[in-house]
Amino acid sequence: MGILDVRNCTKRFGGLIAVKALDMCLNQGDLYGLIGPNGAGKTTVFNLITGVYKTDEGSIELDGRTIHRSKPSSIASLGISRTFQNIRLFRSMTVLENVKVARHMRKKQGIVDAIVHTRHLKSEEDEIERDAMQLLKIFNLDARADELAFNLPYGSQRRLEIARALATAPKVLLLDEPAAGMNPQESLELMRLIRSIRDEFHITILLVEHNMKVVMGVCEKIQVIDYGETIALGTPREIQGNPKVIEAYLGGA
């Protein structure tokens, strides 16, 4: 049993089976790649794990705890955080505030504290700000902390989403095509960053990409899906030579 256990999960949209009897098991500290052509069902898997969609069949467990019936915010507080393929930053907030929102969950403020603005609240706010700034520094975003997140260049917005996700102090971090829209140089740097995050924060990372090259360089274990079904599972080397994978990618392209 791993830290994140997806068992026999199926998700249908009307007649379309987006995810079909999928099994996936991540162990603590994994940097796990989930790849597949466009429309294979990768984002749907993320939405199932994070509770945005409910599974039609199957179960999902985090650290032995059933989560597939919980709402997204509960799943987040249990320790799963994510980024979005289509960036979903809080558009009227600054870079710093985006991270603070996520930090909030780990530091519960009392409503009376908030209304009266007690000293206790102030020290907690300072702490939240310190934590948030520290995260921004890691992602090289601290210089733009007070800018509107919306005004950042695309690549920075993607990095900010990762920083925001990390602010919830997750056990498992799900990254949905974090390198999308980046040039090869930026992608390479991002992959290095992702690996160092895994090591430094001692978390487990599930990385979705449809670009195989990006994943091959960074993930230790890779699962390939097509039409919602697993077609291969193994190390990058094993995956690269797998005829089914080559077929899926060539056929899909």
Next chain:
Amino acid sequence: MKKWVFWLVALAALAAMESSLRGLIGAYNYQIVILVGINIILAVSLNLINGYTGQFSIGHAGFYAVGAYTSASLVFYGGPAIRGATAFLPQIAQNAVLLLAGIFAAAIAAGIAGWAVGIPSLRLRGDYLAIVTLGFGEIIRVLILNIDAIGGSRGFSGIPQLSNFFWVYLVVLITVVTVHNLVNSSYGRAFISIRDDEIAAEAMGVDTTRYKVMSFVISSMFAGIAGSLFGHYTMYLHPNSFLFTTSFYLIIMIVIGGLGSIEGAILGAVLVTVLLEVFREFGAFRLVNFSILLVLIMIYRPQGLLGAWTLFRPRKAAPAAK
């Protein structure tokens, strides 16, 4: 400035103004100033739901009514008993106790109403939520029309006058400070995150249903308090004071000033209240004029007159008015 110094100075200033204001500006203007204050409380609190949390409620008059009638009933029927129990106090302190009891009851009753409306309806979005809140406002009004003990369609008269400039503007201050502190805490960030992107908010651990209900309850409580202050100033309540148009004017106030800005809501409340008075002779036509004004503002200045401009904390730019 130390907090207690601020409040002490504020209390002294309000008391001084209360004793001289009516003489300075006359009874008619004094009454408008009171109305402005009550509308500031209503607009600033409604802004919590419509501006910060990004939900669309058009039933604020309903909570206002619940507060007004609850407080008036308590003081009307329970007043003698409360006065009896506080007979050892001077008259002015007795009045204060009565008003505070009324305000407290109003806040609780309106808060419960907010919760009861919020729980089922906040699962709805946009237009549907608007319709439910509108329906709630109408239901409250029709209920009041049919309860004889609070005057029904005749109106509720004989309510003791307990509120005045001092109390109204004390509550204005409390409302503004409360909402300002709240929206600048983690609660405020949670509210705004819901407005900006509900799915992302949930993914970051914000229990969106809980925060939506919370903004509804807090907002309703202040509306209830405004109702209490209103009834104990005018000494008479009628269901017609709580028509849909009242909710509509409140929406206009916060849209004119800029959704999600406290100063905007204050400016909107002042402008609309004064304009309504100035054009009183036009009667129902005022609604038409305000509708035109609203449309013009939405076309030429969708972020409101002030946008997200705020006095207390510099923000880099205006959020899109949702």
